[in-house]
Amino acid sequence: MIGYIxxxxxxxxxxxxxxxxxxxxxxxxxxxxxxxxxxxxxxRPEDVAALHRSMGLDKPFPLQYVDFLGxxxxxxxxxxxxxxxxxxxxxxxxxxxTLSLTxxxxxxxxxxxxxxxxxxxxxxxxxxxxxxxxxxxxxxxxSSLVYILVLQWLLADRWKLFPIWGYEYxxxxxxxxxxxxxxWVLLTVGQDLRYFRTVALEEIGRDYVRTARAKGLPERxxxxxxxxxxxxxxxITRLVITVPFLITGSFLLxxxxxxxxxxxxxxxxxxxxxxxxxxxxxxxxxxxxVLFNILSxxxxxxxxxxxxxx
Amino acid sequence: xxxxxxxxxxxxxxxxxxxxxxxxxxxKDRFALFFLGMFAAxxxxxxxxxxxxxxxxxxxxxxxxxxxxxxxxxxxxxHPPTFEAFPLGILGLDWNGRSVLLRVLQGARIAFMxxxxxxxxxxxxxxxxxxxxxxxxxWVDALVVYVYSTVASIPYLLLMLALAFVLKQxxxxxxxxxxxxxxxLSLGLFNIVCVIGATSxxxxxxxxxxxxxxxxxxxxxxxxxxLGFGNLxxxxxxxxxxxxHLVIINFSLTFVIAIKSEVILTFLGVxxxxxxxxxxxxxxxxxxxxxxxxxxxxxxGGLLFLLTLSVNYVGxxxxxxxxxxxxx
Numbered sequence: 001m002i003g004y005i006x007x008x009x010x011x012x013x014x015x016x017x018x019x020x021x022x023x024x025x026x027x028x029x030x031x032x033x034x035x036x037x038x039x040x041x042x043x044r045p046e047d048v049a050a051l052h053r054s055m056g057l058d059k060p061f062p063l064q065y066v067d068f069l070g071x072x073x074x075x076x077x078x079x080x081x082x083x084x085x086x087x088x089x090x091x092x093x094x095x096x097x098t099l100s101l102t103x104x105x106x107x108x109x110x111x112x113x114x115x116x117x118x119x120x121x122x123x124x125x126x127x128x129x130x131x132x133x134x135x136x137x138x139x140x141x142x143s144s145l146v147y148i149l150v151l152q153w154l155l156a157d158r159w160k161l162f163p164i165w166g167y168e169y170x171x172x173x174x175x176x177x178x179x180x181x182x183x184w185v186l187l188t189v190g191q192d193l194r195y196f197r198t199v200a201l202e203e204i205g206r207d208y209v210r211t212a213r214a215k216g217l218p219e220r221x222x223x224x225x226x227x228x229x230x231x232x233x234x235x236i237t238r239l240v241i242t243v244p245f246l247i248t249g250s251f252l253l254x255x256x257x258x259x260x261x262x263x264x265x266x267x268x269x270x271x272x273x274x275x276x277x278x279x280x281x282x283x284x285x286x287x288x289x290v291l292f293n294i295l296s297x298x299x300x301x302x303x304x305x306x307x308x309x310x
Numbered sequence: 311x312x313x314x315x316x317x318x319x320x321x322x323x324x325x326x327x328x329x330x331x332x333x334x335x336x337x338k339d340r341f342a343l344f345f346l347g348m349f350a351a352x353x354x355x356x357x358x359x360x361x362x363x364x365x366x367x368x369x370x371x372x373x374x375x376x377x378x379x380x381x382x383x384x385x386x387x388x389h390p391p392t393f394e395a396f397p398l399g400i401l402g403l404d405w406n407g408r409s410v411l412l413r414v415l416q417g418a419r420i421a422f423m424x425x426x427x428x429x430x431x432x433x434x435x436x437x438x439x440x441x442x443x444x445x446x447x448x449w450v451d452a453l454v455v456y457v458y459s460t461v462a463s464i465p466y467l468l469l470m471l472a473l474a475f476v477l478k479q480x481x482x483x484x485x486x487x488x489x490x491x492x493x494x495l496s497l498g499l500f501n502i503v504c505v506i507g508a509t510s511x512x513x514x515x516x517x518x519x520x521x522x523x524x525x526x527x528x529x530x531x532x533x534x535x536x537l538g539f540g541n542l543x544x545x546x547x548x549x550x551x552x553x554x555h556l557v558i559i560n561f562s563l564t565f566v567i568a569i570k571s572e573v574i575l576t577f578l579g580v581x582x583x584x585x586x587x588x589x590x591x592x593x594x595x596x597x598x599x600x601x602x603x604x605x606x607x608x609x610x611g612g613l614l615f616l617l618t619l620s621v622n623y624v625g626x627x628x629x630x631x632x633x634x635x636x637x638x
Contacts (some may be wrong), residue, residue: 137622139614141618142618143614149592270475286463
């Protein structure tokens with residue numbers, strides 16, 4: 001088991017090296033000269049040269065790459081070009097508000113989609129099932145931007161049920177975060193519901209279900225003991241894979257509702273060409289993604305004895 | 311009378327090819343047929359809008375003229391839907407007094423361009439890499455798997471934003487403008503197509519690779535090899551047709567991702583800028599809604615919803631119809 005985890009983790013390293021290379025190529029080569037970006041139009045040549053030296057851009061590319069890897073490992077991406085705050089502090093500052101939005105949204109969404117999907121799988125083929133599946137397709141066909149615009153306008157501006165904009169640290173956050181959480185749930189439930197329903201239906205078609213039926217078990221018991229048990233693995237792994245996105249946050253929701261989280265920070269950074277922040281976010285997002293992918297593979301192996309660990 | 315009597319000519323006997331079989335199954339789902347029709351209608355609208363653009367030229371197309379310029383009497387630029395100036399006014403007038411109807415129809419053209427070109431881009435990359443990796447195996451496979459797991463590891467939205475941002479302001483934008491291609495496809499549109507192509511090929515590549523690995527071990531492929539056919543012929547004539555259903559299904563998925571991404575990228579200011587796209591109208595709605603101006607958003611958002619819904623539904627039905635394991 002430990003050997004498997006180690007092997008799986010080691011495979012993540014070349015992927016991270018590749019991502020670092022893509023990020024650096026993207027911003028330092030394809031994106032033009034970062035120094036010119038920082039200094040604006042018509043900079044003096046000596047300023048550009050000085051900035052190149054201080055940013056390490058006068059070094060050959062392989063050395064810049066090594067520098068960047070060093071920054072990633074030590075999680076020290078320097079300071080923001082915008083206001084000279086250390087990137088690490090920007091990151092930690094935004095983490096709380098983002099999590100206060102994404103964690104409740106994630107839990108509520110998972111609860112709704114899992115229970116609803118089992119419910120419609122139980123009544124598969126019925127009008128209820130067909131309506132729900134159709135509504136789910138309809139739900140995922142609406143642009144996320146339209147959801148946000150319409151619900152913010154209707155529920156917050158017209159009906160004044162929720163605040164339109166703002167954030168408060170501590171327990172007051174619940175008040176400001178309620179509507180964004182609702183929108184997040186609406187945005188994700190359709191997709192998850194469809195996936196979980198497919199998973200449940202696939203399990204229902206298997207031989208062990210027929211055996212259970214043949215020996216006379218009631219349908220309810222088959223569904224909640226046998227089928228749910230076997231569905232648990234794909235459900236858990238899918239939920240685990242979405243965890244990194246809880247940390248990077250939703251930039252649309254955060255911009256629209258003024259939540260000072262990581263998604264909004266990234267958006268501002270991209271608008272201002274704030275390279276250190278963008279690079280830090282890309283690397284952190286990727287590392288989390290790779291880590292949680294490994295975690296989900298390991299969970300798969302732990303829960304499912306059929307998966308050989310070779 | 312001679313002994314043999316013809317039962318029927320060959321044309322009367324129904325030949326059951328996999329394609330016809332799939333169509334037969336698809337036809338059973340009335341909703342799927344309805345949405346297929348809707349998709350076809352959108353396609354015709356987009357085609358019509360394209361013809362209109364070609365006829366009117368680049369000068370001052372009617373979708374960018376205000377209705378006052380066209381000689382209609384409106385007091386305000388923002389006019390709610392009205393039967394005056396029929397049919398131009400039925401979806402209202404936008405902030406410049408332009409017909410929302412005309413702009414929304416042009417938006418269908420942009421959506422199709424983004425959707426079709428983006429999906430083609432991702433299919434060309436994903437399919438060819440998947441075929442190569444699955445067929446040749448060995449180091450080719452290892453390399454392709456490495457590349458796609460790396461690309462898939464960068465959070466999708468982040469990669470999309472970063473790419474769009476880089477394409478928009480780097481040297482690349484200058485080269486593109488000078489190359490003259492921008493007369494055919496504006497930089498904003500080109501950006502989106504590139505971004506979609508570069509980020510969404512991974513799913514298809516993974517699926518095609520897996521399927522090719524299964525198919526290449528089948529007897530008929532061995533038979534083809536025994537007959538002395540070359541790799542390329544086996545790959546394109548014998549293996550590709552058997553994995554092509556994956557490509558068709560993936561087309562619908564990528565099409566939807568592309569037109570949805572257009573909205574978000576345009577809202578963030580790295581997407582379509584010159585042409586009237588649905589994304590642009592939805593982005594403007596941010597300020598308009600609070601003033602009670604709902605019709606541009608309702609028109610653009612509604613059409614975007616209908617197009618996405620029809621593609622999603624038909625895609626789902628196609629997936630079931632093309633799946634030989636599901637017998638109806």
